[in-house]
Amino acid sequence: MGDLIRMSITMEKHLYEHMQNLLQLHGYENRSEFIRDMLRSRLVELEWERDRTVIGTITMVYDHDQRELNRKLMELQHQMHDNILATTHVHLDHNRCVEAVMIRGGAGTIQRLANQLRQQKGVLHVSLSMSTLGAEFRAEHPRPNHAEKV
Numbered sequence: 352m353g354d355l356i357r358m359s360i361t362m363e364k365h366l367y368e369h370m371q372n373l374l375q376l377h378g379y380e381n382r383s384e385f386i387r388d389m390l391r392s393r394l395v396e397l398e399w400e401r402d403r404t405v406i407g408t409i410t411m412v413y414d415h416d417q418r419e420l421n422r423k424l425m426e427l428q429h430q431m432h433d434n435i436l437a438t439t440h441v442h443l444d445h446n447r448c449v450e451a452v453m454i455r456g457g458a459g460t461i462q463r464l465a466n467q468l469r470q471q472k473g474v475l476h477v478s479l480s481m482s483t484l485g486a487e488f489r490a491e492h493p494r495p496n497h498a499e500k501v
């Protein structure tokens with residue numbers, strides 16, 4: 352575990368109460384851990400805004416009976432063949448499929464692909480999650496309770 356710095360924070364009472372509710376809701380055992388996680392999330396968002404390289408996972412549910420949809424979805428993915436790391440396809444039932452696509456690339460590029468997929472007729476749902484490559488955490492902010500790997 353890296354060096355820890357202790358600080359005190361001042362905030363309005365109502366904000367404090369909101370924080371306490373969130374702590375309970377998300378099962379945090381202490382406030383420091385909660386604030387650290389919030390800060391980490393914000394750092395990831397900043398990476399997205401700067402279009403840094405991230406790992407994205409797009410999960411989409413679609414109707415494979417929709418004419419031309421399979422071909423169109425495949426075409427969009429092939430346009431980004433350098434970025435796509437893996438895809439997993441599961442047949443949900445007679446006509447619905449779910450596909451998870453893992454992509455490495457600029458956050459903006461990944462968001463654009465997710466939006467393009469979302470716009471196709473017959474696509475029922477698209478969700479996108481992005482993860483930082485983690486270099487900034489590993490170097491300067493090792494997570495407590497996690498073995499450090501260099």
Ligand code: NI
Nearest residue numbers: 441442447448
């Ligand atoms: Ni299928």
